[in-house]
Amino acid sequence: MPTKVLSIVGPTGVGKSNLALWLARQYKDLGRVIEIISMDSALVYKGMDIGTAKPSKAEQAEVAHHLIDVLDPSQNYSAAQFASDAKELISDIKQRGNIPLIVGGTMLYWRAWVYGFSNLPAANPEVRAQLDREAAEIGWPAMHAKLAILDPASAKRLQPNDSQRVQRALEVFALTGRPLSDLFEETPSLAGRKQEPTPDWVEVISLEPFDRKTLHTRLEQRFDQMLESKFIEEVEQLLNRGDLHTNLPAIRSVGYRQVWEYLAGDIDFETMKEKAYAATRQLSKRQMTWLRAMDRRVFDPFDTKQMDLAQKQCLALLQ
Incomplete structure (x- = not known):
């Protein structure tokens, strides 16, 4: 052993x-x-x-x-x-x-x-529910702008539509009164910089x-193979359930969110593919x-x- x-x-x-x-x-x-x-x-x-x-x-x-x-x-x-x-x-x-x-x-x-x-504090369902309600009213870009005031360092590294991470940063501030970036600095192993x-x-x-170019080419080929393997039908089954939405971590997964947007009529097929390619590249980066x-x-x-x-x-x- x-x-x-x-x-x-x-x-x-x-x-x-x-x-x-x-x-x-x-x-x-x-x-x-x-x-x-x-x-x-x-x-x-x-x-x-x-x-x-x-x-x-x-x-x-x-x-x-x-x-x-x-x-x-x-x-x-x-x-x-x-x-x-x-x-x-x-x-x-x-x-x-x-x-x-x-x-x-x-x-x-x-x-x-x-x-x-x-x-780092544990997730708090009540705080998260409140943040979800606020985001439903003003949108996640506005929540990101709010984060930029409370925790500029975290807001700088997060995209405005990255609702999961923006929510977590706002949640940590609500629970501790301190920016998430400060807590990361105190935990070098989580800071993404100097590691233990x-x-x-x-x-x-x-x-x-x-x-890296070879990786990107293979990632695009893999996504195309997923589409040929009825990936769209898989996402359609999730969409048709009626109880899932794009703020859930599962639906925000790379590929799923882009196909969801396509099925919802927000983007066309080719745009969906390009957005999925880009999201996969960003994930690998x-x-x-x-x-x-x-x-x-x-x-x-x-x-x-x-x-x-x-x-x-x-x-x-x-x-």
Whole structure:
């Protein structure tokens, strides 16, 4: 049983799940069992399979996956909840004599798991409901303008239509009377700048393309494949439920929000595709920003020799 917990990270669309499944199959041949803990903010939601590139039912049957299909899209899931769930799962997996493997690209979840959120308040349903009511009246751009007065640093790094993060920043200010940016400065591991060294109980394998253009091309191709795999029909089922809306974290997921806007008649098909391409590129850029501030072992997922080295490194770390 390895003493350290291995995590496979990287931006969206680089093959993290494929590497994890390869490892699990290698260890199965050796009589050992790997259980995968998904670190993805969208995979937790039921009924969101195509647009999240969720592991297939066959893959999930072959290798145990955790934190997939655990919530309805109407519900919220936080970094703090992931940290708690991951720690409990790791303990349970080790007690079974198996090997836990953290896999995903939601880097805020990773930092919450590794470093914690000791100085950030928990989500407050009443405050969030009040902010939602206010946003319904004046709109999220106006809420962003309000944040610019209360917490200029946070407002500068957030887009006016990023309702989830704008809401969280306003919520933290309402609960603490202090800007979220100040609390981030007090927790270097969450600031996205100077990071604490990775603790000695965790190892990080990061799949990061050396050629960003290649990644962007592949992300566009992957989205086109999703459309061919009836992604629009998947989003249409969510829209037709009648109880979901674009302020929910699930529906704000990359791809889902753009297809939702298309189905609602707000944009045409080609605009939807271009907006989805752009949103996916922006997501990968944010993920790379987080990753560059981490201690990790980096491999290019689009280079065969590099991936051979990544596989060997993973096997060595799990000995």
